[in-house]
Every structure is written in C-alpha cells, then in structure tokens.
Amino acid sequence: MASHDVRDVLNLPAEGAGFRPAKKQKTAVPRPNLKGLAREVQNLGGDNPIAIVPEISTFKKRRFGSRKPAARWEMRPFHNSARADGSLHLRHWRRRTEGQSGAQSQDGQDAGEDKKETEQKSEELDDSGFAKFNVQVDVPQYSEDQYNSNLTNNDWTKDETDYLFDLARTFDLRWPLIWDRYEYSPKLPGGAGNGEGADTTDPNTAVIPASKVRSMEDLKCRYYEVAAKMMAVQKPVQYMTQAEYALHGIMANFNPNSETQRKKFAQNALNRSKEEAREEESLLIEVRRIVARQERLNQERRELYNRLDYPHTEQDINAFKSSAGLQTLLQNLMSVDKSKKRKPIMEANGNSTPTSAQPPSAHPGSTPTAENSHNRRESIAASTSGSAHRDSIGGGERPERPTKKGAQPPERKKLTEQEEQIYGVSHHDRLSSGPTFRYERINKILTTKSHAQHQRITNTLAELDIPSRLNMPTRSVVEEMEKLLTAIGLLLDMRKMNDKIDAEIRTEQAKKAEREKALAASQAEGGAKAEGESSSQAQGKSGDKGQVNGNKPATNGEPADKAANAKTNGEEPATNGTTDGESDETPDAMNDDEAEQVKEEAGDDRASRPGSSGGQKRSASVLSSVSDKSAKRQKK
Amino acid sequence: MASQQPLPNTQIPLDVYGGDEVSALVLDAGYCHTRAGFAGEDVPKSVLPSFYGHLKSTNSDTSTTTYRDIFGDECLNPRADFEIKNYMSRTESVVEDWDAATKIWEHMLIKRLQPDRETHPSKNGLNDPPEDGEGDVAMEDVENQEKPLAENPLLMTEAPWNAGKAREKAIEIVMENWGCPAFWLSRTPVCAAFAAGKASALVIDVGGANTTVTAVHDGMILKRSIQKAPVGGLWLSQQIRTMWENNDPKIDVIPTYMVENKTPVDAGAPAQAKLRKFPFEIAPSFRTYEEERLLTEFKESVVEVWRGPGRYANPGNEDLVKTQPGRVFEMPDGSNQMWREQRYRVSEGMWDETAALPLPDGSKVQTIPELIKAALNAVDVDLRPNLLGNVVVTGGTSLLNGFNDRLNNELATIYPGVKIKLHAAGLTTERRFGSWIGGSILASLGTFHQMWISRKEYEENGAGIVEKRCK
Ligand SMILES: Nc1ncnc2c1ncn2[C@@H]1O[C@H](COP(=O)(O)OP(=O)(O)OP(=O)(O)O)[C@@H](O)[C@H]1O
Numbered sequence A: 001m002a003s004h005d006v007r008d009v010l011n012l013p014a015e016g017a018g019f020r021p022a023k024k025q026k027t028a029v030p031r032p033n034l035k036g037l038a039r040e041v042q043n044l045g046g047d048n049p050i051a052i053v054p055e056i057s058t059f060k061k062r063r064f065g066s067r068k069p070a071a072r073w074e075m076r077p078f079h080n081s082a083r084a085d086g087s088l089h090l091r092h093w094r095r096r097t098e099g100q101s102g103a104q105s106q107d108g109q110d111a112g113e114d115k116k117e118t119e120q121k122s123e124e125l126d127d128s129g130f131a132k133f134n135v136q137v138d139v140p141q142y143s144e145d146q147y148n149s150n151l152t153n154n155d156w157t158k159d160e161t162d163y164l165f166d167l168a169r170t171f172d173l174r175w176p177l178i179w180d181r182y183e184y185s186p187k188l189p190g191g192a193g194n195g196e197g198a199d200t201t202d203p204n205t206a207v208i209p210a211s212k213v214r215s216m217e218d219l220k221c222r223y224y225e226v227a228a229k230m231m232a233v234q235k236p237v238q239y240m241t242q243a244e245y246a247l248h249g250i251m252a253n254f255n256p257n258s259e260t261q262r263k264k265f266a267q268n269a270l271n272r273s274k275e276e277a278r279e280e281e282s283l284l285i286e287v288r289r290i291v292a293r294q295e296r297l298n299q300e301r302r303e304l305y306n307r308l309d310y311p312h313t314e315q316d317i318n319a320f321k322s323s324a325g326l327q328t329l330l331q332n333l334m335s336v337d338k339s340k341k342r343k344p345i346m347e348a349n350g351n352s353t354p355t356s357a358q359p360p361s362a363h364p365g366s367t368p369t370a371e372n373s374h375n376r377r378e379s380i381a382a383s384t385s386g387s388a389h390r391d392s393i394g395g396g397e398r399p400e401r402p403t404k405k406g407a408q409p410p411e412r413k414k415l416t417e418q419e420e421q422i423y424g425v426s427h428h429d430r431l432s433s434g435p436t437f438r439y440e441r442i443n444k445i446l447t448t449k450s451h452a453q454h455q456r457i458t459n460t461l462a463e464l465d466i467p468s469r470l471n472m473p474t475r476s477v478v479e480e481m482e483k484l485l486t487a488i489g490l491l492l493d494m495r496k497m498n499d500k501i502d503a504e505i506r507t508e509q510a511k512k513a514e515r516e517k518a519l520a521a522s523q524a525e526g527g528a529k530a531e532g533e534s535s536s537q538a539q540g541k542s543g544d545k546g547q548v549n550g551n552k553p554a555t556n557g558e559p560a561d562k563a564a565n566a567k568t569n570g571e572e573p574a575t576n577g578t579t580d581g582e583s584d585e586t587p588d589a590m591n592d593d594e595a596e597q598v599k600e601e602a603g604d605d606r607a608s609r610p611g612s613s614g615g616q617k618r619s620a621s622v623l624s625s626v627s628d629k630s631a632k633r634q635k636k
Numbered sequence B: 001m002a003s004q005q006p007l008p009n010t011q012i013p014l015d016v017y018g019g020d021e022v023s024a025l026v027l028d029a030g031y032c033h034t035r036a037g038f039a040g041e042d043v044p045k046s047v048l049p050s051f052y053g054h055l056k057s058t059n060s061d062t063s064t065t066t067y068r069d070i071f072g073d074e075c076l077n078p079r080a081d082f083e084i085k086n087y088m089s090r091t092e093s094v095v096e097d098w099d100a101a102t103k104i105w106e107h108m109l110i111k112r113l114q115p116d117r118e119t120h121p122s123k124n125g126l127n128d129p130p131e132d133g134e135g136d137v138a139m140e141d142v143e144n145q146e147k148p149l150a151e152n153p154l155l156m157t158e159a160p161w162n163a164g165k166a167r168e169k170a171i172e173i174v175m176e177n178w179g180c181p182a183f184w185l186s187r188t189p190v191c192a193a194f195a196a197g198k199a200s201a202l203v204i205d206v207g208g209a210n211t212t213v214t215a216v217h218d219g220m221i222l223k224r225s226i227q228k229a230p231v232g233g234l235w236l237s238q239q240i241r242t243m244w245e246n247n248d249p250k251i252d253v254i255p256t257y258m259v260e261n262k263t264p265v266d267a268g269a270p271a272q273a274k275l276r277k278f279p280f281e282i283a284p285s286f287r288t289y290e291e292e293r294l295l296t297e298f299k300e301s302v303v304e305v306w307r308g309p310g311r312y313a314n315p316g317n318e319d320l321v322k323t324q325p326g327r328v329f330e331m332p333d334g335s336n337q338m339w340r341e342q343r344y345r346v347s348e349g350m351w352d353e354t355a356a357l358p359l360p361d362g363s364k365v366q367t368i369p370e371l372i373k374a375a376l377n378a379v380d381v382d383l384r385p386n387l388l389g390n391v392v393v394t395g396g397t398s399l400l401n402g403f404n405d406r407l408n409n410e411l412a413t414i415y416p417g418v419k420i421k422l423h424a425a426g427l428t429t430e431r432r433f434g435s436w437i438g439g440s441i442l443a444s445l446g447t448f449h450q451m452w453i454s455r456k457e458y459e460e461n462g463a464g465i466v467e468k469r470c471k
C-alpha cells in the first residue's frame, strides 16, 4: 500500500503544502536508478521516500576489475625429520607455489590431481618447520666393561642401573616423572635366558636383592654417580673445560642426605599453620620494607654522590687550584651563566656558588632540612658550577644556594642586630676574593713573621696554654686570637728592645769604666765630652737609660736635659710597635739587623775606644746615623 | 655433556605460534558424554551422550530377534523394547563395551564429522524409500567403505588410570577399522591442563561418574598422584534423589517424557498433571536416563555449594542461609517448591564426609579435599607449591554454583602458607569440554607431528606400541 492510498483512506488532500513539489523533484532523480525489489520498496514510501541503500553497481565492477586470480591452496604432504620412522606423511594446507600452479591449472580432473600427487610424493617432501624443536637430552651411556670396571655399586645391580638410565632417557631427566614411574622389579631367576645373562654379567646378581623403595634422592644419587664417572672416563678430569669440570664437580658431589634434609624443611614449610604462615608473612613484609627503604636510601645516597661528584674534565685543573685560579674559574662560569641568558642572580657577586667566598657560617641553619632535599634535587646547575666542591656532604652543612632564582630575594628579610649576631652575618665594604678559612687569618699573622719570631710567638702561646691552631675558629674567637697575637707581638718587641738596651747599658758602663781609668791617667781631658757623647747615644735608646743616666754621678753638667731626652726616646719604640702591628708591614728582619748592627757597633766601640778619641767620635756619628735610619724606616 | 639438563622454563621460546593443522580428529570419551571434533577448533563439533539406545526388534516371520543400537540424544525416545545402555564403565570411566564403543565412535567420527562420500546414486540413499523415522542409525556397512578415516590422524583421550589391554584395543580399532594414518592416546588431565594453558598443573576433574585429582608435570601425569572417587555428577544426583525421598512431602521423580499435560499449582501443593500412557513397557534404564536429565536440570538451577569459609555444618551457616532467598524449582509435572538450605546440603558431602546424605548402599565416598591432599602427598615436595599455584578445575559438575569459591577456601585452609591459584574456564563449554579442547590444541600443534604413532610404527610393533609411546 503506497502512501497515497493511505491518504485516500484517511481523506487527506492528495497533495500537501506548497513545498512538496520541490521535494518531489529532488527525490525524483534517484528513482529511475532503482531496479527490482529496491524500486518496489521505494514505491511503498510514496511521497515520503524511504531511505534505502542504493545498489552500488560500481562495487562489483571494481571487485572484478582489480581481481587477481584467487590464491590456490593445496593439501600438501610433508614429513617431519624429528620422527624416528620418517614414513609418516601428514598433510596440511599450503599455498600453491607459482611453478606448480602453472602446471596444475591444466588438470582439473581428479585423475590428473592424483597423478600430480604421486609425482610430488616421489619428489622431496617438505620437512616440517617444527622438526628443529626436537631437542634430546644427552644421557650418558656405558658399556658392559665400563660398568664392571667403574660403576659397580653394592646397592645397585647393573640391571637396575640400566632401568634407571632408560627412564632418564625416556623422561628427559625430569626427575619427578622418573621417580613417579620408577617401578623396578628385579628379574626373577629361573628363566633360562635371564639366569644365563645374569651369571655372565655379575655373579652377585645370583642373589636377588629385594625390590627396594627408592627415593628420588637415591635415584639422583646413582644417576649422578654414574654420569660423573662416565664423564671422567671419557675425558680425564684435568682435560675438562671449565664448564665440564664444574658440572662434573656438581654431579660428583651430589649429597642425597642434604637434599633429603632440604625436602623435609620444605615439607614443614608447606605444613605450617595459618598463624605461623601469617607471622612469617608479616615478617617477610617487614623485611621487604626494610630492604626497600635501604634501597631507597642507597639510591638517594648514590644520587647525592653523583651530584657532588664533579664532572671529570680533560683539562688540567691545576690552574684553578690557587685562589686566583678559582677566581678566574668563577668568572668563567659566571660569564657562561650570563651567556645562557639566565636572569642575573642576586648573589651573582660570588655568593651564589658553593665555591664562593661565602663563609660557612654565613647562614648556618637558615635552611630548614626539609627544604634541603628539595635543594638537592634542584641543584643540578649548582653541581655543575660548584663542581670542585666534593667534601662536606653532611646534609645540613651543605652551603646554601638560592634554590629558585628570583624567588629567593623577596624571602630575605631584614635581620635585626641581634639576629645578625646570632647568625653571624657580617657586612663588609670590600671582600677579599675567594673563600678563605678564618684560621688562615691567624696563620697569616704567624707566617709573615720570621721563623725565629714565629718560634717565639709559639713559645709564648705554649706558655699561655693556647694551641697555635684554633679548635673552634668562630668569629669572636678569631678576633680575640688576633688581638692576643698582636699583644704577643708587642710583648716580644718590647722584650727585644729591653734586651738591646740592656746590652747597650752594659757596653756604656764598660766604656765608662774604661774611661774612668783613662781619666785617672789624664784628668785634664774633657770628661764633659764623654758625657755628651753618652747622652747623645742614650737618645736613640730606651727610657731605662734615663734611670741609668740618673744613677750616674752628678758630675754631669745637664742631668735634667738627659732625663727629658731619655723619656721621649723611650716612648718612640712603643709607638713604633703599634704602628707595626696595624700596618701588617713589620720589618722584623730590619729590626734584627739593627740590633745586630748595634751590637756590632758596641763591639767596635769596645775594640776601638781604648785607642784614640777620634775613634770615639766616629762611633757616635755612626750610632746617630743608625738611629736616623731606623727612624726613617719607621716613618715609612 | 653440558646440555644434559633440559631447558629451564624461562628459556623455552614462548613467542612461537606452533599451530600446524593436519586435519586431525579428536575424540574424548567420558561416562556421560562423548565428544568428537576437529583439532584446532574450540568446541567439539559433535557431542553425544555416552548412553545409547539398544533396540530389540523381533522379526515375526523368522522369529529371530535382532538388536540395533541407536545413538544421539534426539533418538532416545520412549519406545517398546528399548533399553538405554552406556558403553563406558560407571566406576572407571573407561570403555567397557568395545563393540558399542566402536559403533558410537564410528557414528560420531565418520557419519557426523566426515563429508558424505560420493556413492553411486543407486546406493547413496536418496533414491531409497524413506526410512523409518529415527534419523541416526548405526552404520552397519563400514566394512564396505575403504578406510573411512585414511586421511585423518586421530587423538583420543583416556582416563589417567586406563591401562594395558584397553589402550591396545583402542589403537587396534583406530588402525584396523578406520585406517587412520596416525594415532595418539592422551590422558584427560593432561589435556585439561593444556586447555588451561599449563604444562604442569594439579587437575581437578569433577565429571559425571568420578572426580579425579591428578598432578601433571611437564605434560605428563604423575601416576602416583592419581586420585579418584565417585563424588561426581551421578553421586550428586543420588544425593538429590535421597533428599527428594526424605522431603516432606516426598517428591516423586517424574521425568518429562511421562507428562502429557499439567496445570500450574501453588508451591508445595500436589501436582495436577495427566501422565502419558504408553502401550508398551518402558525399560527402567530409559526412565533412569530421563530422570538423570531432570536431575541435571535441578543441579544447574538449584543446587549450590556453600562457599565457605568453613563447613556448611558450622553453627550459624544454615540459619544465615535460611534468611536468604531460595530458589523455586518446578518439576515436569507442575509441582513446585522453594529450596533454601537443602540446596546447600546436597552438595556439602563433596567437602564434608559427615554432611553427606546416606546412600542406599551405605557407602561413603572420599571428599574432594581428601583427594587433593592424597594426590599432593604422592608427589615430590618441590612440586607441590607450583601445583597449588596452578590448580585447573574442569568437568561438568564443577559448574555448580559456588564450587570454585569453596574449593579455594578449602585449599587455603589445608595449605595456609602457599599461594593458591585456581584456573577454571569461565565459559561453560570450556569447562564441560576441557579435556577435548586440550586434545584439540595438542593435535593441532606443529611440534606434535613427531609424537604421533604412525601406521607404519603400529604395523611394525603391534598394538603394544601405545604402552611404549603414550606414557
Ligand atoms: N551446570 C551444571 N551444574 C551442575 N552439574 C552439571 C552441570 N552441567 C552438567 N553437569 C553434570 O556434569 C556431569 C557431566 O560432566 P562431564 O561431561 O564432565 O562428565 P564426563 O566427562 O562425561 O564423565 P567422566 O569424566 O566422569 O567420565 C553430569 O553428571 C551433569 O549432571
């Protein structure tokens, strides 16, 4: 019934709204294409065309157009070379190869096919591709003689050994199966053939041993015993290869008892109660957790080491070993950093790398340990730049690094005075380049001194019970130490001066005594001149001289003058000493020289003075010039 | 010498697809069903009950009686002088009646699986007058045909304890009667393990006549581990019968064929059905067979296994079950009843000896856990954990609801410290045809070509070759 029939029945207008005709026009196009049943179905739809899949005629065309001749398959016989008999020809479907298809396309008849088949059979048959999977286990073999000479065993007859080896071969050495199927029953005597055979092989077999229940270990033991012996027979032990020797050793040393023991344990393990099992399981879990943790720890440690490990360089690193070298290295690295267009880091002035001059106590503890691990992970860049840094692995001690560039500056808060003190923050106008150790500042003080002086300072420190190398060079300690050392230096200077002047006084007194003797000889000669000389000499020396001078007989003309002179002179060395300590430029050697010179002069005086008065004059001028020289140096 | 040890499992190449079909046939004979089909397929093409009809017909003219065997479930209809027999042994699940076995196997392998051979139009049956209605008739003229299976190697399964003469008889029939080019006998547990993709497994086959537990190692059964007990489908049927007998009201087993019409009745009400009257006597064996059909239906839809943990008899379990919805089963005669706790009780004897309903002959059977324990104790200790990790469950009765849960629980109780993994096919067909499917896989393997006992080997060595080859 078409739709217009329905319309008829329902008294609907024959044609619908205005847009109908347009639609009809559209649908009118495919109609003529339809044929047969499809057209009928289409007609059922009437005005509302039914969507039916049009018959595509091109489909068939294409299929036929591009069709190659169908692949031909044939039932082809084949054999399997892994088979013992070789006569079984099974048949499977195989694609017919080209040459055959050409020949065979002709004969469609059964007879022809049969003929072809027989022809093929006469040809070489395919071998099964699976033949190669046939692997056989190598079970040792022995001859009768070999058995009798090497392999006899009180527990085993040859017959049973043969049986065992037979089973081993049949079951490819799968021991559970061998043991499972082991059903040896000794041959009964009486059978004529049997009896004879037994007699010829071994008289022992005449006594029939009762059939034994053999455990798997018994079987293995016997097998390995025989196998090991046969191995040794075929190839003496000393000629065996490593692998063979190992195998031989394993087989020769098979211990059935320990194996039985082990199986007993295994049996017990299987029969554990639920509680035991659970306990063991929980223990196992615990162990596993511990092991896992250990592993993780090791892993982390290894990671850390890797990170700390500097990349090995082909270049000679000696150039970077000095502090100046480090400085240049730092410069290089920074320029590399910059060339990578990194954001300039705030601490780029040197604090940013672990190698930089940052004192270890600069931010001690300011990094929470939690952040530390984070640091470690992020500081790959640090490890490359700070490559030379290999020690100081301890977690918390790791020199702090800005973890996220740019994130760090805002985090830095202004520290109060007190906090600065606590954290040991110090501000410097100018930092000396490169990292230094604090105790090196102390060392510097010491090493710049001459050996003799160094020795003296050490002795003094020893007297004071202070170790020359500080145990704990904190900032304040180092500062105190510095002060102490300066003070010691001062003290030593003073002492030296003291000694010198003492010596001079002694010379002068000796001179005086000499002179008095001379005076006694020629009283007319001017004692005043001698007095003047002595006072002029005293000018260059210490304040002690004042006292000495004071003690002198009041025969001198100007005692007040002398005392005043001595005072000013005495002050001078003291000021000299302080300036020395501050300027770090202490010409100790020169001081020493001076002292020596002084001594020499004194000696000269002693030697020359008894001679003429002219000599005395000269000595005085020399002395004054010396003191001038020293004064000049001190000014410097 | 270094290659003395077999390859460890890890070194065996796994990526080789080893199929190479040689149009082999596979035959799996059980007590309840016999399955036959082509190797390489996933279900047997032909599944017939191992029960067959034995029809006595007396020729009144010559007053001689002739017997005809009829095979196929659809032909087992009520008729006069019609006995139902089984060619298998009830206790052993091995062939008992070789004549019938030969006939039924021929019927399946040749008549049902082979294409009709072109015979002369006068002999091809199309021109004969229509036959008397029963579609499947024994083929009596096999001898006339030239070696009907000359192109098909045949793989047959056998019960793991099958031995000696029975095996030789099988190869004789196959080689002499059918002319197969090659033959192989494979043990059902091995096949079931292969079907589950295992070479080593503990196979629990809960079939019709028996339940067997066997350890399979590397594709071979471990003979000492074989355990067999009658706790199978038929034993369960007996339990159900006993339960129905003791039910209040007592339930009569009326198989479907006896009912002409019925009217619906309320639960527990007596049936209102008209029974059919037959003008001849129905053999008891036929009725038993039909009852078994009903009982199987009951097993499928009602019987359930208490899933554990613990036994069903443990206090509280039955009370719990009583609060849960039961299942209604309508007998063919229309009487119906709700089954709640009873449906657990009938199956409990498989697990708990004391819970088994007493059998008429008073015999007791070994429970499945006992079988498993005995089987495992007979294998090397080293194998046990592996076997417990590869437990393959197969056989029709293992389809009981809750069977696998209970089995898992029982195993976990016996071996608390060992990892236990059950492999039970999800598809019912795979569970019912497990050993056939394994045989199908085996016979289609390329590497199996070298295993077949060829006709030539048979001719040279005689029937004894099966003992030598099929270990
Ligand atoms: N869904 C099901 N639930 C419970 N039992 C079932 C189910 N399906 C089949 N059965 C039972 O399974 C049994 C048949 O099992 P199966 O076919 O495995 O036995 P079989 O292999 O022929 O016998 P056997 O192995 O003992 O020789 C029958 O007793 C049947 O009642």
Ligand SMILES: [Mg+2]
Pocket: B030, B031, B188, B205, B207, B208, B395, B435
């Ligand atoms: Mg079965």
